Amino acid sequence: MTGSESTVDAVIVGAGFAGLYQLHRFRELGLTCRVFEKASGVGGTWYWNRYPGARCDVESMSYSYSFSPELEQEWTWTEKYATQPEILRYLEHVADRFDLRKDITFDTSVISAIWDDETTRWTVTTDRGETVTSRYVVMATGCLSVPKDPEVPAIDRFQGTIYRTADWPHEGVDFTGRRVGVIGTGSSGIQSIPIIAGQAADTTVFQRTPNFSMPAGNRPLTEQEIAGMKADYRRWRDLQRTSGFGVPVEPATRSALEVTEEERNATYRNAWDTGTLVAILTAYTDSITDKAANDTAAEFVRARIREIVEDPETAEALCPSTYPIGTKRPCLDTGYYSTFNKENVHLVDLRATPIIEFTEAGIRTTDKVYELDSIVFATGFDAMTGALAAIDIRGRGGVTLTDRWSEGPRSYLGIAVAGFPNLFTITGPSSPSVLSNMAVSIEQHVDFVTDAVAHLRDGGYAAINPTVEAEDEWLAHVEEVGNFTLYPVADSWYVGANVPGKPRVFMAYIGGVGSYRERCDRIAANGYEGFQLIRPEREATK
Ligand code: NA7
Numbered sequence: 001m002t003g004s005e006s007t008v009d010a011v012i013v014g015a016g017f018a019g020l021y022q023l024h025r026f027r028e029l030g031l032t033c034r035v036f037e038k039a040s041g042v043g044g045t046w047y048w049n050r051y052p053g054a055r056c057d058v059e060s061m062s063y064s065y066s067f068s069p070e071l072e073q074e075w076t077w078t079e080k081y082a083t084q085p086e087i088l089r090y091l092e093h094v095a096d097r098f099d100l101r102k103d104i105t106f107d108t109s110v111i112s113a114i115w116d117d118e119t120t121r122w123t124v125t126t127d128r129g130e131t132v133t134s135r136y137v138v139m140a141t142g143c144l145s146v147p148k149d150p151e152v153p154a155i156d157r158f159q160g161t162i163y164r165t166a167d168w169p170h171e172g173v174d175f176t177g178r179r180v181g182v183i184g185t186g187s188s189g190i191q192s193i194p195i196i197a198g199q200a201a202d203t204t205v206f207q208r209t210p211n212f213s214m215p216a217g218n219r220p221l222t223e224q225e226i227a228g229m230k231a232d233y234r235r236w237r238d239l240q241r242t243s244g245f246g247v248p249v250e251p252a253t254r255s256a257l258e259v260t261e262e263e264r265n266a267t268y269r270n271a272w273d274t275g276t277l278v279a280i281l282t283a284y285t286d287s288i289t290d291k292a293a294n295d296t297a298a299e300f301v302r303a304r305i306r307e308i309v310e311d312p313e314t315a316e317a318l319c320p321s322t323y324p325i326g327t328k329r330p331c332l333d334t335g336y337y338s339t340f341n342k343e344n345v346h347l348v349d350l351r352a353t354p355i356i357e358f359t360e361a362g363i364r365t366t367d368k369v370y371e372l373d374s375i376v377f378a379t380g381f382d383a384m385t386g387a388l389a390a391i392d393i394r395g396r397g398g399v400t401l402t403d404r405w406s407e408g409p410r411s412y413l414g415i416a417v418a419g420f421p422n423l424f425t426i427t428g429p430s431s432p433s434v435l436s437n438m439a440v441s442i443e444q445h446v447d448f449v450t451d452a453v454a455h456l457r458d459g460g461y462a463a464i465n466p467t468v469e470a471e472d473e474w475l476a477h478v479e480e481v482g483n484f485t486l487y488p489v490a491d492s493w494y495v496g497a498n499v500p501g502k503p504r505v506f507m508a509y510i511g512g513v514g515s516y517r518e519r520c521d522r523i524a525a526n527g528y529e530g531f532q533l534i535r536p537e538r539e540a541t542k
Contacts (some may be wrong), residue, residue, distance in 0.1 A: 003129045008032040010136040011124045011455075013110045013391070015100075016044015018426040018442045019140035020091065021065065023096050025450040029457070034132050035104040036124075042095045044142050046087045050168035051378070052082035057216065057277055057332040058437045061229045062247055064090065065239040066443060071097065073230055073323050080275070081218045081332070088251065105130075112392035113137050115421060120462040120536070122422065134452060135462075139388060140426045143434050146386030149501060150183050150379045153357040158375060160362070165192060165378040173374075175199040181363055181370060183355075184378030187213050188329040191380060194339045201344065204370050206363065207327070208350045209491075210320040213302050216332035217275025228512075242442070242514035246437030249282045251310040256293035258283035258396055268300040287487050288326050298325040303499050308337040313426035317349040329434075363380035383493040384429045384507045394421035408505030409506035414519060415445060421465035421534065424449045429476045429507040431501050434494065436513045444513070452528060463534040470530030482506040 010026050012019050015037035018493040026033050039047045056063045060077035074088060082090070095101050109127045122137045131423070147166035149155060163173060165188035180200040184192055185207045197203040203282075229236065239248035256264055271279035280301070302319045309315035318337060320328075339345050353365040362372040382389075385405065393401040396419045401508065404410060404419060411417050414431025415424055426445045427433030433441040456464055482488050488506045489494060496502035509516060523529045 002258075005087075005131045005133070005243075006034075006105070007133045008034050010034075010138060011036065011110070011122065011132055012138045012140055013480075014044060014140035014142060014145075014217060014387075015042045015106075015441060016046070016094075016140065016145075017065075017091065017144055018142070018446060018461065019044070019099075019138075020100055021443060022138050022140055022426065022446045023100050023103055025446055026453070027103075029454055031453070032093065033103050033138075034134070035100075036108045036110050036126055036327075037104055037106050038109045040106050041088075041092070043088045043091045044140075045144065046084055046091060048145075048166055048168070048260060050084055050172075050190065051163075051165040051188060051192045051376075052172075052195035053334070054165075054168075054188070055081045055191060055216075055218070057081060057187065058247060059276070060086070061226075062236075062437055063087075063439045065094065065439065066233070066240075067338070069233065069335070072233050076226055077109060077221060079218055079220055081216055085100055098215065110391055110396060113395070114392075114394045115396060115423070117396055120280070120421070120534070138424045138426060138430070138449060139391075141255070141387035141391075143384050143427055143438075144381040146382040146390060147377075148379055148382050148386075148499060149377055150355070152341055152355045155358050158358045158362070158372075159358055159360045160372055161374045163374060163376045165189070165376065165379065167248050170240055177201050178363075178373040178374065179371060180204070180374045181206060181372040182376040182378055184376075184380060185209070186378065187329065187331045188378055188380075189378035190333045190336045192376065194333070194335045197339050197342060197345045203339075203344065204341075204346045204348060205491045206348045206350055206355065206365075206373070207317070208358060209322065210318050211328065211331050212298070212320050213326045213331040213333045213336050214272055214277070214280065214301065215275055216334050217273070218334055220357070222365045226407065240437065240440050240513075243386060244252050244277050244282070244512040245435065246513045247276070247278055248439035249278055252282055252285045252287070254284060255286045255290070255312065256296050257286070257290070258282075261296075265300060266461050268297060272300070272304065274503065275332065276299040277330055277332060284421055288324075288487070291324060291486060293542050294324040294326070294486055301325060305337055308341075310341045314340050314347050317352075322488035323492070324486040327485075327487045327494075328492040329494075336509075363446075379441065380493060380498050382499050382502070383496070385433065385502075386499075388425065388428075393423070395423070406503070408499060408503040410471055410475060412447075413516075413523070414473045414509065415448060416464070416466045416531070418471045419466045421463040424452075429505075430509055432509045432511070432513050433518050435508045440513055444517055444520070448524065451524055452531075455528065456533070459533065460535065464528060464537040465529050465534065474530070477511075478509050479506065481509065481511045501530070 012035040060082035112125045179202045183206040312486035362370045409429035414428040491497035
């Protein structure tokens with residue numbers, strides 16, 4: 001395809017959960033589409049993150065598409081929390097079932113997207129030299145798709161093997177007999193460490209910030225559970241869509257501070273035993289808004305860590321204490337804390353002894369050299385904006401998205417950016433996405449975008465673009481709601497704190513998936529309030 005040029009109605013960037021569904025919906029509208037995907041297959045996150053133990057920590061029957069009742073009935077999940085291979089098989093099945101692959105070009109990255117105000121078209125260029133002109137561009141590039149390495153000197157000097165959880169070898173890795181170091185204790189580290197430690201001769205975990213983790217209680221689904229859910233999917237989907245996090249929960253009615261310690265701990269114990277992320281964070285009305293209330297949940301989890309981990313010094317180092325529980329993404333694990341009871345597993349607290357550099361033989365901290373055969377980077381992502389910043393996106397007047405976002409991402413609803421007409425960001429910054437069940441948020445965004453495009457077509461409009469005022473109002477609302485909670489205080493990837501130099505902005509909407517959906521529906525029903533609808537040749541604007 002090198003050097004070729006073509007025209008379609010829409011270019012979609014990415015063939016993960018979002019890109020696949022967007023392609024399906026646009027095709028239903030009769031649009032011609034091209035999807036470009038960097039990987040050699042569909043799946044996005046679930047294509048790349050093949051590290052041992054990789055699972056979704058939203059329950060499998062909820063973390064799935066709802067748009068096709070037939071798909072819901074024919075696909076059967078096997079475990080409470082699906083593994084990466086199972087989710088990838090599901091997405092491959094979706095691609096085949098809806099005949100999506102024929103419009104997807106694999107092994108191809110989009111490198112630029114340039115808007116032309118005269119033609120009201122985007123010109124999209126790929127790293128294989130192909131140029132496509134389209135009316136619409138949808139960035140289905142994912143929130144956690146640009147991995148970042150640890151910021152330590154001399155990584156290249158290390159003579160052993162380096163693996164990245166976010167780009168794991170397809171053939172897998174056998175750590176038997178090896179001395180392995182793992183850097184990073186987010187979800188990827190916490191899921192993989194027990195399995196790596198089960199194989200390796202010796203495992204050293206380099207921890208900068210301890211994380212709150214709860215037992216996943218993963219298990220095979222029973223036939224009754226599967227049949228029950230399949231019979232009840234429609235009601236369940238409605239509950240998901242109107243919930244706070246895209247996962248139905250009983251709303252709390254009381255403050256954590258108005259009940260006795262005994263009652264509170266019984267509630268937390270029940271929440272802990274559910275093996276879900278949300279139960280402990282939604283147990284009380286003020287769990288995530290009041291520091292004293294939050295402390296009670298944090299202390300409950302710390303007590304469990306001290307119970308499980310036998311060495312008191314290691315237990316203390318594993319106890320998070322520098323941020324409220326929930327304000328950095330908590331984890332679900334299978335045997336994470338007990339892994340530190342093994343003799344051949346060691347914890348290095350990087351707050352006490354930071355890494356100085358990599359050496360030929362391993363890692364040098366301020367007090368010691370750790371000799372290693374392999375090092376695993378589980379060091380996270382340039383979240384929310386990384387994948388968009390990697391593409392040279394230029395809107396009206398040649399303004400780049402990177403310049404427009406130099407002080408932090410600006411967006412209306414997390415879907416569209418003033419000055420960048422007909423460009424849509426699925427689960428973009430300031431949407432509820434990363435604080436929700438992604439499957440629910442992705443479907444809602446794709447549906448909104450598809451309806452907007454149908455509205456343009458039916459009304460004879462050439463383009464849609466949010467106004468700066470609508471963007472300002474939305475961002476003020478996102479900030480106001482965020483500030484009502486404890487989220488902005490933590491040095492998390494939600495605020496960009498994990499990437500040196502990134503502007504500190506709380507990039508998620510915590511107003512709830514349900515109320516966000518209502519707002520989007522209202523905006524659409526009111527003729528796309530806050531958006532400018534542009535007629536061909538700008539003959540009229542609204
Ligand atoms: P996360 O959650 O961002 O975790 C990355 C981890 O790597 C975290 O513990 C970081 O510590 C650590 N890290 C990052 N850079 C360094 C350096 N330079 N030195 C030492 N340690 C470092 O990424 P995951 O892949 O685990 O999970 C991503 C999401 O996937 C997760 O939130 C779920 O939504 C699913 P830090 O906390 O920054 O001090």
